[in-house]
Amino acid sequence: MGLGSVVHVVGARPNFVKMAPVIAALEERGDVEQRIVHTGQHYDERMSSEMLTDLEFPEPDVFLGVGSGTHGAQTARALEAFERVLLDEEPDLVCVGGDVNSTLAVALAAAKLGIPIAHVEAGLRSYDWTMPEEINRVLTDRLSQILFTHSPEAAPNLALEGIDPARVHFVGNTMIDSLRRFEARAEERMPWRQFRLERGDYVLVTLHRPSNVDGGRQLARVVDALVALADHARVVFPVHPRTTERLRAEGLLSSLLGAGVDCTEPLGYLDFLGLQIGAGAVVTDSGGVQEEASALGVPCFTLRPNTERPVTIAQGTNTLLGEDPGPIGEIRPRELEHRVARIEGWDGYAGQRAAEVIAHVLQSRPAEVFA
Ligand code: UD1
16 A cells, blocks of 8 residues: 555646656655646647657546637636546545646646645735636645745745645746656757758747737737748747737738748647757747746746746846847847856756655644545
């Protein structure tokens, strides 16, 4: 008989990268029973299957198939379907990661059934309540009994919200565990060659946040800036499905293609990581990419007015552009200095530290977790 059972939940692309190291570390220990639930928030080959294969992620035991929809519909479908899983499985603990709609939905289902929750990547705050992810973060942390933090700012953020520090465990960044595990393999693939690019000589772009792509005016400004960039630099842009849909609707895709921007489907984990490794600079609005670029030492330009990852700014590896995409047009990938950020706990062992805490909690069953 093991220490107890954990249900891990993943749903959208960044979750797979964050949760894989925790699941692998618990598997390695062998004393905790694990089940994996995939909500199906991301469901297509490029956004899900290829990511899971690249990460050597175990086959999920349950697939909920919640798919896309409005925030309310997507969250509600995941909540209802996951509650049924919990009633069937009766786990001792639910483990969730990040800040996507699936994360909040499953945390809510577990909390209402009195099942303790461990939250990987707790305590990040942009203090921007217009971001759906910020709402998801704050509420998931409030519902969790075990909060795994990955950077120094997280604990004070949680303390400000009155969360008992005894619940907070600094374990470091599990996303960087995945990066360290796979970076050699990703680099060997030399994915830049597929795009006839030279290492260090191109800008890698990812943009999908509603604030940048959902409004026609901002999206047009983004496209203008990328067109200006493509005038003097090679640009490769794996386009998120949300962004593709908006570019098509606004009739802007042809401007990008006409300017020579290499627009591709979303890529698998290894190809995308390989492209980051070889890039002269990265332009993004993703949270995970800011972290990965910093850990790799690739200069990152973030098209947002704020970031919940200020540690990447303090290290000088990430530049917040604000809302104006204009400066993107001025980036000179070959001229930028590459400097690897050294951040405590971003060392490849965060998943192991989280697994130790989970095992300890399951063994000792403290009253603050198992009320
Ligand atoms: C979600 C997360 C975001 C995360 C991002 C990573 C929320 C609120 N947002 O945003 O934090 O950074 O994932 O990718 O949870 N679609 C497909 N195929 C898929 C998945 C989605 O075509 O496999 C399309 C949907 O039809 C929809 C759009 O992409 O139109 C948005 O998908 P959704 O999961 O709602 O949010 P993301 O923008 O991906």
